[in-house]
Amino acid sequence: MSRLSLFMVSRLLKRMVLVAIAVEALNLSASAQNDPYVSGGAGFITSTKGGNTSYIPVIAPAFVAPIGDRLLVESRATILESFFPRGGNQSGYDHEHFADLSYLQADILASRYTTIVGGEFLTPFGTYNERLSPIWVSNFSEAPLIFSLGTMSTASSVGGMLRGSAASAEQFNITYTAFFSAASTNEQFSAQRATGGQVSVYFPKIQLEAGASYDRRLQDTHENFSGVHVWWEPAGSNLRLRSEYARGAHSLGYWIEADYRLAHFGGAESVIGRIEPVFRMQQTFRSAPDPSDGLPVANTTQPDFALDYRLPHEIRINTSYSREFSSSGNRNIWQTGVVYRFLIPAWRVR
Amino acid sequence: MKRFAVFLFLVVTTGSLVSLQGQASSSSSEDRKAVKTAPKQVNETTRGERVFQQNCSRCHSAPQGFPPQISASIARHMRVRASLSAADEKALLKFLNP
Numbered sequence A: 001m002s003r004l005s006l007f008m009v010s011r012l013l014k015r016m017v018l019v020a021i022a023v024e025a026l027n028l029s030a031s032a033q034n035d036p037y038v039s040g041g042a043g044f045i046t047s048t049k050g051g052n053t054s055y056i057p058v059i060a061p062a063f064v065a066p067i068g069d070r071l072l073v074e075s076r077a078t079i080l081e082s083f084f085p086r087g088g089n090q091s092g093y094d095h096e097h098f099a100d101l102s103y104l105q106a107d108i109l110a111s112r113y114t115t116i117v118g119g120e121f122l123t124p125f126g127t128y129n130e131r132l133s134p135i136w137v138s139n140f141s142e143a144p145l146i147f148s149l150g151t152m153s154t155a156s157s158v159g160g161m162l163r164g165s166a167a168s169a170e171q172f173n174i175t176y177t178a179f180f181s182a183a184s185t186n187e188q189f190s191a192q193r194a195t196g197g198q199v200s201v202y203f204p205k206i207q208l209e210a211g212a213s214y215d216r217r218l219q220d221t222h223e224n225f226s227g228v229h230v231w232w233e234p235a236g237s238n239l240r241l242r243s244e245y246a247r248g249a250h251s252l253g254y255w256i257e258a259d260y261r262l263a264h265f266g267g268a269e270s271v272i273g274r275i276e277p278v279f280r281m282q283q284t285f286r287s288a289p290d291p292s293d294g295l296p297v298a299n300t301t302q303p304d305f306a307l308d309y310r311l312p313h314e315i316r317i318n319t320s321y322s323r324e325f326s327s328s329g330n331r332n333i334w335q336t337g338v339v340y341r342f343l344i345p346a347w348r349v350r
Numbered sequence B: 001m002k003r004f005a006v007f008l009f010l011v012v013t014t015g016s017l018v019s020l021q022g023q024a025s026s027s028s029s030e031d032r033k034a035v036k037t038a039p040k041q042v043n044e045t046t047r048g049e050r051v052f053q054q055n056c057s058r059c060h061s062a063p064q065g066f067p068p069q070i071s072a073s074i075a076r077h078m079r080v081r082a083s084l085s086a087a088d089e090k091a092l093l094k095f096l097n098p
Helices: A003-026 A128-132 B002-024 B030-036 B047-056 B068-081 B086-096
Strands: A037-049 A052-067 A071-085 A093-111 A114-122 A156-168 A173-181 A194-203 A208-217 A223-232 A239-247 A251-260 A275-286 A300-311 A315-326 A331-345
Touching: A037 B068, A052 B068, A071 B068, A093 A156, A093 B068, A114 B068, A156 B086, A331 B068, B047 B086, B068 B086
Parallel strands: none
Antiparallel strands: A037 A052, A037 A331, A052 A071, A071 A093, A093 A114, A114 A156, A156 A173, A173 A194, A194 A208, A208 A223, A223 A239, A239 A251, A251 A275, A275 A300, A300 A315, A315 A331
8 A cells, every 4th residue: 555545544544533532522322322423335346347456455444423412423434445357468466545534523413303414425316326335235236428518527415405204194105305415525424515415205105205306506507417217125024125317417317127036945044045136237328428427438238147146244245247239349247246234333432 | 108108108008017926925025034134033014013014125135134323324325315304214214123
C-alpha cells in the first residue's frame, strides 16, 4: 500500500473516530438499548472481464449512533484495494487504492412522519443506491448499468433532505423523499448541485411496491433525470422481483432482477435451501454521446446469471456470469465474491 | 415510450408467471425463519413483525442475532432508512427486543 493510500485511510479513520468521540460526548440521555453499533460487510471479490482478472479485497463499515431521543448520526465508508493486470503487454499486476465516505449524515426525527437529514447522504434516486448498494445486501458484485443515471456519478449529495412516511395503513404505505444538494469538490464529500425527490407506494397484502424518482442537475449542463421502480414479492413464495427504469437527457435503460431462494428443499437452512439463483436482465439505450451520464457509449444488452450461497455465520458466496452484447464489442464477465456481514456494538453507553 | 412499454411488459409478465408458482407453495423465507429464532420468542401476529417483513426484509436478510443493547439503535436506523412512522418504529423495537 502506498504512502498516499495509508494517508487516505488514516484520514478517513480519523474522521470516523472524531465523529464517534463527538457522539459519545453528546450522548447524555441514551437508554440501555441505544448503544451505537458498527455494521457492514467485508469481502473479497474477483472480476474477470474480457479475460482480464482483477482481485478486490474490500471492507465497508457503517457506523450508527443515536443521540438523545430525536437524533441519529450515521456514516458508511468503503475501503478497497484493486489488483489488476498491467496493460501494454507487461506482465504482473498493478494496484489501486480507494477510500471513500459514502455518507456521513445527521438524522433529526422532526415529527412522527418526517425526518430531516443533513450532511452527506446517498442520493435518493431509484432503489439501488439507498437499498442495495451495501456489499452484504446486493446479489451481484456490480451495480446495474443505469446506476449513474439520477445519482449523478458521485451517488452522494451534500445538503439537506426531508423524508418519511406520508401515510401508513394496513392496506398501503406511502413514503416520500425530497432533497437539495450543493456542489462540492471536496475529496471525501464530492457532490453536484442538484434537487429532486422520490415517492413510492407499497401495498402489503400483495407485497407490491411502485415508485417514481425525479431529480435535476443544477450545475454545468442542467439535466433532468426520471425513473420508476417496481418491486414485487409474490405472496407465499421465496421469489423476489425487482426492477428499475431510468432516463436522462441522452440515454435510458432498465434492469429487472429475479431471485429465488430454494428454501422449499428442506428449509432455508438446509444445504439446498441456502442456494439462491438470481437472474438480471438489463439494457441501455443511447440517443447522443454524453460522457457525463456514466452509461455505456453504445446500446448494451446484458443478461446476468448468479448463483449465491448463504453459509452460516453471516457469510455469503456470490458467483455470477454475464454476457455483454454491444456494438462496441461483446464480452464475458465472470465474478465471484465472499462477503462477511458484521453487526457489533461500538461501545456501551453509560 | 416503446422501450418503457417493453420494460413494463417484462415486469408484469415475469411477475404473473412466478405468482402461479408462488401460490402453490407453502412459504417461509430465510428472513421469516431468522426472525422466529431472533432474540426472544415473539408473537407472529404482532405489528412489529409485519413492519419488519414489509420494510426490513424486503431488502436484506435478518441478522442471525445481535446484542439487545443495540436494538433501539437498529429500530431508529430502520425508521430513517425505510421511512417508517414513529408508531412503526416502536412496534419494530418491541418485536426486536420484546
